[in-house]
Amino acid sequence: MGTQALYRSFAKNYFIGAFPERNVETIPAREWMQWLDTISLDKPKTANSLFTKLRACLNFCKSKFIIEKTDLDRIKRQHVGKAPEVGTRVPTFSELSMIWLAIERSRASSSNKALHQLTMLWGSRLSELRLARRSHFDMEAGIWTVPKELSKTNTPVRRPIPTKARVILERVMATYDDVLFPGGDLDRPITISAANRYIRRIRDGLPIEDWRTHDFRRSLSTGASELGVMPHVVEKMLGHELGGVLAVYNKHDWLKDQLEGYELYAEKLDSYLK
Structure with missing residues (x-):
């Protein structure tokens, strides 16, 4: 999609x-x-x-x-033109905090703001969240399941719901119905072009090196690794398939370890927001 x-x-x-x-x-x-x-x-x-x-x-x-x-x-x-460069941009925690606050202070719908803040916290692909439905989130068990139809790997992706993400998600669920991140039409998810336009406005107003939403994934990968999260857990946090024998035989999600990684990552970000 x-x-x-x-x-x-x-x-x-x-x-x-x-x-x-x-x-x-x-x-x-x-x-x-x-x-x-x-x-x-x-x-x-x-x-x-x-x-x-x-x-x-x-x-x-x-x-x-x-x-x-x-x-x-x-x-x-x-x-034809110039080939896109292989992504290397890794926004730092300091830069992430500036982006977070700019989103917080912007004049945009709560769904648009929450979409990008949650993407920052989870390190997910934007459309995994953009197209998410209420039924994808088991708030009691604390698990977000991306169905295979929305997964780049064509397999379900399971992530835990960390504390900071839960607060935002509960606010979104109290405001919207089945479509949690709608655009102008509350029955339809915000379009990718509208989401990108919003981020361009945020980016243009900040005195930091060029970045895009997808770079949040590199920030999570790098930041979580620096905080001691094991590589196979980071890969699961990113929604990647594990390689080699693990890809064939090991279907474990390491949800408990993922949750610990997400909490550490959010705590680190919070330390820059204070």
């Missing part, structure tokens, strides 16, 4: 209207390149990512025999 939303957002912002009333099979490579180069002037990384997503969409159409071929196949990715 998160991937579909991302592709729809790209289509709305770039694809639709780019070649009005044209058959995609008849657009020559030169026109494709000119269009991509125009985008690349201001957003070279976006152009590169856009090309990759467009090629994937058209390849899907070819696999379903909706179209035969397109001239986009003649273009190589390395010739």
Whole structure:
């Protein structure tokens, strides 16, 4: 669902209207390149990512025999814009505290603010929370289960609900119904584009190095490890599949160890918020 939303957002912002009333099979490579180069002037990384997503969409159409071929196949990715760099940004606890307070003080819906603060605390993928439903949270047992439909690994992900996250989650549950993080329509989750727009506003108002929501995952991985949380537990906190023999035979979630890790992480963040 998160991937579909991302592709729809790209289509709305770039694809639709780019070649009005044209058959995609008849657009020559030169026109494709000119269009991509125009985008690349201001957003070279976006152009590169856009090309990759467009090629994937058209390849899907070819696999379903909706179209035969397109001239986009003649273009190589390395010739379009600039490839995104491998993520290395790790916001520090000091920076996380600045982001947290900026979110807290912002004029936004409580669902939007809670979505990003909880993402920071859990180190989850944004769409795991964005698309979450009330039924995914067992408040009595203290477990959040991401169903396989929302998991990048196509397997359920179980995380404990730490104290600081519980306080925010209970407030969200007291305000909203089944959809816990809605946008303008209370029956629909906030869109990925709306969530990203909000974070851009927060980011633009802070005097810190460029960052994005996904970087919270590296912060949790690094911060929890520095606090002594074992690597296999950190991997489970991030919702990763374990490698090797563990992936085949060991289905344990280490929920107790995860909870201890999350509590330590939240306590460390709190020390910077005071």
